[in-house]
Amino acid sequence: MIEIDCGLKSRIIAAGQAHLLRYFNELDEAGKRKLTEQLAEINWENIPVLAKDYVLKRPETAIPADLAPADYYRLQGNEELFARAEAKGRELLRQGKVCCLTVAGGQGTRLGFDAPKGTYPIGPVSDRSLFEYFGSSILRMSEKYGAKIPWYIMTSPINREATEKFFREKKFFGLDEADVFFFTQGTMPAFGLDGKLLLSARDSLALSPDGHGGTLLALRRSGALDKMVKDGTEIVSYFQVDNPLVEVVSPRFAGLLALENSEVGAIVLSKTGPYEKLGNFCISSGRTQIIEYSDLPDELAEKRNADGSLQYSAGSPAIHVFSRKFIEGLTSGNSLQLPWHRADKKIPVLDGNGNTFTPAEPNGVKLESFIFDALPMAEKVLLLEGNRAELFAPTKNLTGVDSVESCRKMISERNAGRLAAAGVAIPRGADGSLNAEIEIDPRSVCDDEDAVILVKKSGLKAIEPGAKVVLE
Ligand code: UTP
Secondary structure: OOOOOOOHHHHHOOOOHHHHHOOOOHHHHHHHHHHHHHHHHOOOOOOOHHHHHHOOOOOOOOOOOOOEOOEHHHHHHHHHHHHHHHHHHHHHHHOOEEEEEEOOOOOOOOOOOOHHHOOOOOOOOOOOHHHHHHHHHHHHHHHOOOOOOOOEEEEEOOOOHHEEEHHHHHHHHHHHHHHEEEEEEEEEEEEEEOEEOOOEOOEEEEEEEOHHHHHHHHHHHHHHHHHHHOOOOEEEEEEOOOOOOOOOOOHHHHHHHHHHHOEEEEEEOOOOOOOOOOOOEEEOOEEEEOOOOOOOHHHHHEEEEOOOOEEEOOOOOOOOOEEHHHHHHHOOOOOOOOEEEEEEEEEOEEOOOOEOOOOOOOOOOEEEEEHHHHHHOOOOOEEEEEOOHHHHOOOOEEEOOOHHHHHHHHHHHHHHHHHHOOOOEEOOHHHHHHHEEEEOOOOOOOHHHHHHHHHHHHOOOOOOOOEEEEEE
């Protein structure tokens, strides 16, 4: 019969969390085992500290007195440098020194889709999934550069199995299974607003993924970093699962990281307004950091240069490159403590009768760490401006801003732009809006060059008004 270890029990009690054992004696053996395993994973000494600092009071992000906007390489005026960077990036790809990393452990609550977000059918015309966009693109790039591009995919304990199943069903989108490496991020227990940890069932804590900041340590703990060393991977191209427009590897971005010998790089988008919901790249004490949009004081967000442009104009679309060595250094010793960020959520919990229900209002706190909090740990950070229309179509909601709807439009627009540049006539309304839905198979087109090849091969001259096309 399973009994809870005395040492563990006293640590739980000392942390003020004895209520978690309330149903323990009523559980069957499997339930007891499950709960004991979860409880054994928790750092109990830390729980009262987290409750005090993040739950019982609202943590405030301190704005350093010397905070200044970060400078970055602008799209215009650096043509010669970019040409060298692109050549370097292509060389690194040919040498097989670049891998992709997709973070796909989030719960996608805003999308309200009951499966891993990466399986969402985002194609504007076909039902091509987010994962297929990346997988096919990686396959095309690796074909083009004649070298492997290993793909690391971070899942959570909740969606790992369903994610792998999807990849098996889709035959890994033609990729070699050995080049796709799934790994699982850590979890954090959720707190009630009174600082007590929550049970989501009689035999389970309310656990949730520990944020995309969990990626770095999970890379170490899963053996992914060891595999990178074995494969000779030097640069890690990082992107989120909900942005199908991203270039899975940007030769310019990866090449510039290497040329500049930077430890980490971030793509910068010029913000559309002072309150656009993007993190802000800033400098303090000589280090680059991101201040979340919700934490940047209005007077700073509004601050303008003499020409009227925003001072804090550099926004983050969460696209990064990392040197492998930087991640190794950060996680040596098998630990990495990034700051926690608080989010108040509606967390399924037990009612007085021990049955699970989801409350109508936020009843608890989830703590997450964010990957961008690793930026200040680097001595040398590369900030490179990107063209929004070419690389950023976040899919957070079903409709409206940053939605499935807006993302599909942006994919069609991106494809229209590529086809137009290759000489194809594109149907547009009087207001310039695109009058067609255009999908291009990422298996055949991963960049502008490929689009030209596709147009030549197909002899395509024009897209018909109102057409819904998939070009392969
Ligand atoms: P979001 O912050 O948009 O969160 O994640 P989400 O969980 O996907 O969506 P909501 O907020 O519940 O609606 C941005 C990226 O970070 C990944 C997500 O999968 C997405 O690619 N992520 C987020 C993780 O991998 N792990 C996490 O713990 C959180």
